[in-house]
Amino acid sequence: MKRRDFLGLTAATAASLSLSPAxxxxxxxxxxxxxxxxxxxxxxxxxxxxPEIVEHAxxxxxxxxxxxxxxSELPPGQxxxxxxxxxxxxxxSTVAGTALNASPVEAALANGVxxxxxxxxxxxxxxxxxxxxxxxxxxxxxxxxxxxxxAHFLRAVTLGYDVGTRVVxxxxxxxxxxxxxxxxxxxxxxxxxxxxxxxxxxxDARRMRWVLDYAAQQSSGFIVWRRDVDHIxxxxxxxxxxxxxxxxxxxxxxxxxxxxxxxxxGPDNYFLAYAPKAATAKLVEKLGExxxxxxxxxxxxxxxxxxxxxxxxIYAIRRKQAFEAGEVKGVTVRLAPSVxxxxxxxxxxxxxxxxxxxxxxxxxxxxxxxxxxxPRMQDAAVLKExxxxxxxxxxxxxxxxxxxxxxxEIELADGTRLSERVTAVRGTPRNPxxxxxxxxxxxxxxxxxxxxxxxxxLIKSVYGIEAVADIRTLRPLLQRG
Numbered sequence: 001m002k003r004r005d006f007l008g009l010t011a012a013t014a015a016s017l018s019l020s021p022a023x024x025x026x027x028x029x030x031x032x033x034x035x036x037x038x039x040x041x042x043x044x045x046x047x048x049x050x051p052e053i054v055e056h057a058x059x060x061x062x063x064x065x066x067x068x069x070x071x072s073e074l075p076p077g078q079x080x081x082x083x084x085x086x087x088x089x090x091x092x093s094t095v096a097g098t099a100l101n102a103s104p105v106e107a108a109l110a111n112g113v114x115x116x117x118x119x120x121x122x123x124x125x126x127x128x129x130x131x132x133x134x135x136x137x138x139x140x141x142x143x144x145x146x147x148x149x150x151a152h153f154l155r156a157v158t159l160g161y162d163v164g165t166r167v168v169x170x171x172x173x174x175x176x177x178x179x180x181x182x183x184x185x186x187x188x189x190x191x192x193x194x195x196x197x198x199x200x201x202x203x204d205a206r207r208m209r210w211v212l213d214y215a216a217q218q219s220s221g222f223i224v225w226r227r228d229v230d231h232i233x234x235x236x237x238x239x240x241x242x243x244x245x246x247x248x249x250x251x252x253x254x255x256x257x258x259x260x261x262x263x264x265x266g267p268d269n270y271f272l273a274y275a276p277k278a279a280t281a282k283l284v285e286k287l288g289e290x291x292x293x294x295x296x297x298x299x300x301x302x303x304x305x306x307x308x309x310x311x312x313x314i315y316a317i318r319r320k321q322a323f324e325a326g327e328v329k330g331v332t333v334r335l336a337p338s339v340x341x342x343x344x345x346x347x348x349x350x351x352x353x354x355x356x357x358x359x360x361x362x363x364x365x366x367x368x369x370x371x372x373x374x375p376r377m378q379d380a381a382v383l384k385e386x387x388x389x390x391x392x393x394x395x396x397x398x399x400x401x402x403x404x405x406x407x408x409e410i411e412l413a414d415g416t417r418l419s420e421r422v423t424a425v426r427g428t429p430r431n432p433x434x435x436x437x438x439x440x441x442x443x444x445x446x447x448x449x450x451x452x453x454x455x456x457x458l459i460k461s462v463y464g465i466e467a468v469a470d471i472r473t474l475r476p477l478l479q480r481g
Contacts, residue, residue: 030209031265036284037163038208044159044199045152049291056294057158059438060122062462063298064115064132065096069478070445071117072097074372076235080110080117093141096478097449104141105247108193111137112243113235118372119304119350120445121239124161124296125402125428127168128177129188131296133239135160138193138246142200143471150468156199160246161293164192170282171275174402178338182274185238186221193246201250210259214249216270217263229347298433300426300441302368304351306335306343308427309406313420314360317410320418325361327412330388333357334407336400337393344391349374358385368444435463450480 049057071077077097084095084102093107096114101107115121115133122132139156148156168176168188177184194215198208221241225234253259263270264280271278301311310333333353335343343353350356350371359370362385376382397405409419424430433441439459446455458477461468468474 030262031280033280033283034209034212034262034264035205036287038205038212040284040287041159041163041195041198041208042203042205044155045202047155049155049158053158053291053294054154055435056291057154058463058465059298059433059435060132060161060293060296061136061154061157061465062442062459063122063438064136065458065462065478066442066445067116067118067120067133068096068111068114068137069449070097070120070368071114071235073449074114074117075230076117076232077114079232080113080235080240084110091145092472093144094475094478097480099479099481104145105244105251107144108137108141108243108247109240111141112189112193112239112241113232116235116239117231118302119307120299120302120368122296122298123305124165124188124292125305125404126173126295127165127188127292128174128184128402129165129168129192130185130238131161131165131188131192131292134164134189134193134242134246135196137239137243139196139200140471140474141243142197142247142250144475146200147470147472148200150465150471152200153468153471154465156196158291158293159199160192160196161296162287162291163195164188164190165292165296166283166285166287167191169285170278170280171271172277172279176275178401181222181224183221183223183225183237186242187219187274189239189242190219190245191215193243194249195246197246197250198253201254203250203253206261207253209261209263210253210257211249213259213261213263214252214257215245218245218249219270219274226342231348231351295429297425297429298427298438298441300433300437301356301366302350302371302441302445303356303366304343304353306339306404306406307351307353307356308425309404309422310335310353310357310408311360311366312426313406313408313422314357314410315365316420316422317408317418318364321416323410323412323418325385327414328361328385328388329411329413330390331357331361331411332390332392332409334392334394334397334409336398336404337395338398338401339404340391340393349377352377353391354386354389355382357389358382361385361388450477 088102088106091103093104095110123130143153168184194211198211221237225237228234346352360366406422427433454477
């Protein structure tokens, strides 16, 4: 054989090997989990939800919208607005807390970053994710683009919580997050947002499979975000990127892109790449029975999740025995090591445990303003109280994860010792906030940005979302001016 012929044969062989499975070898049939999941997803648009789940969904929608609006005034929110003004200030989708509109993809990105501009948004412990900050921006942005009604929007949001969280739980949930450098927050968020956006688009089961395929291809993010001192990258990884990914996946399929029918099984599938030991049956475990939106925390305090328990404990101790900060000799906080690591002497006030404990001692509460007052981290009075705080990484508490138990011990100058063990943080499924508490929190976040009147109208609209004929009518209530 001549060298030229050999090279031609080699090139032809290489080309044949590079063909996609659709053109080369026959792809695998759709697995049972994917079939059940996508059938469920395709019916979600019109499926009635139990009344208690509807109530939960309204709580989380309001809580996330409030986080978006309040986040518009924080550095990550300002960064999102700079991006929109420079690159994408056109379109029909709302950028919350501003007078800007953008395309659905860019609005989802901006609103996601705003929703996680701090530690105000909700969190889902079993999947180690913040579902609301990716789901609600994605569903809102595409919902405005398509003009869906409020009931459709609510069902899409609820579906988003169900799907993305289950993907991470199938991967191993909290255990996976502690063992991997991959960010469960962005992984869950991408699948959450993609499912919600796909429901907004009203896809059939096969198109749902393709949306999940494009979600998987965009699944990314790793825990280097822990080095982020300004919360901007964290806002992108946790929420902005996932929300953008979800809307992108839905719009691609809506533009008649097809894809792999089952990215979760067969050769080279998603779980083989990310979590080879995944329990794929968990993708559909109790779908329609266990709604993950009801298992998602709403934060009472606008601080990082690991700080919620310690603040609850100090609040509870003070209700039993009043004391002033000057009477405190020392405060010991015990957390599981992996939980403590997230909030140990951080540079950002709302995710620094020692700082927020000092603020709680001085203010007897932890307001949104106090949790985001970075200059106060250098205040002499705060530093004096902060010096009294000792964080102990307790291995015994690690055995209780994913339940985050916090133990706080306070020693007063007269020798009195006070302690509290928190096993169910306020706002968690085992100790939920009331509608009134959720509204009070939302009012505190929304009114300073858009005004008290709009705040009340938005709250009323969310709790009457079934009567909203077009989700776009919420825009004036979400924006300034």
